[in-house]
Amino acid sequence: MEKKTLWCSYWVGLGILSSVGLGTGLHTFLLYLGPHVASVTLAAHECGAVDFPEPPYPDQIVCPQHEAPALGSESDQVGVEAAGVGSAVLQGSISIWTIISKVRLEACMWGAGTAIGELPPYFMARAARLSGADPDDEDYQRFEEMLDQTQPAQDIATRAKVAVQKLIQRVGFFGILACASIPNPLFDLAGITCGHFLVPFWTFFGATLIGKAVIKMHIQKLFVIITFSRHIVERMVSLIG
Structure with missing residues (x-):
């Protein structure tokens, strides 16, 4: 609970800084949240999964280790090769919605911080x-x-x-x-x-919170995830072509 509270407070604080600026115009989405979403997207496509071990996530993103069976017989070796092929297929087909759900907490906290600001x-x-x-x-x-x-x-x-x-x-x-x-x-x-x-306060703050922490954040996350998903970009380029 303490770890989650500090993690949420960190992103809420960055959201407030982005919105208030404190005279600096500090855009923390470009400096912090955008790169974080991009790194999670790249790692998810490379690992074929988003269940990164905690720790070191989120300070460092490491692919989850899946234990392979011992190579005792020819059938076991074939099974490992098939698992490797399956892993390679999985790496290219990780869902956008899986990545969105992985970074939803920090993105929504950042959006809530911008609403408070x-x-x-x-x-x-x-x-x-x-x-x-x-x-x-x-x-x-x-x-x-x-x-x-x-x-x-x-x-x-x-x-x-x-x-x-x-x-x-x-x-x-x-x-x-x-x-x-x-x-x-x-x-x-x-x-x-x-x-x-x-x-009324709750009319203003409620609409601002829903707009910034839910709707706008999902639009921004979707843009970053699509931009850093090579197979999606290639598919879009081929459709345009």
């Missing part, structure tokens, strides 16, 4: 709306400028921000879920919008 803009905007004070925050000031605009925006970035704000304001829970379910660099604006319009 979206709370500061929400609470800041909510407190500003309730108190009537104007917080010294550049994003919030830009948001207020967008609300005051009467003319349609000219540049694409501003139009995208306005579209996100209107989607969340009109659709509510499902608008937040849609914005959180795709890689969206404008999602900070969603937290500010929800806080400004006093969207």
Whole structure:
């Protein structure tokens, strides 16, 4: 339990760092989670299995050792050769869903951390709306400028921000879920919008948690696993050809 708790806390912390950034813009998916999923994918295809021995997994990925029968007779030798052929076939046919289930815990914990990291803009905007004070925050000031605009925006970035704000304001829970379910660099604006319009906490956080920790994480995992699965890439290239 202690080992699992520390493992989950590690990925939740990295998710919070990725979302909050602490002024660094640290994208921990590219630095930590993506490489971890890629290494598990490569090892799974090489070993033909995902039941890596613990320890040393996850610090070091070692193929599980399957005991071979003693070579006492010709039939035993044939059996070992058949087992080797079966192992070679298995190495090329490891399922994508097996790999997804292997890395699901750390991926979902990282996604939950990114959802927690979206709370500061929400609470800041909510407190500003309730108190009537104007917080010294550049994003919030830009948001207020967008609300005051009467003319349609000219540049694409501003139009995208306005579209996100209107989607969340009109659709509510499902608008937040849609914005959180795709890689969206404008999602900070969603937290500010929800806080400004006093969207209930559990509506905002629930939709953000489901979108980031479940839907978006499975999309990102699937992309990394397919990219590092050579036989799938070769099949896709042949289909395109």
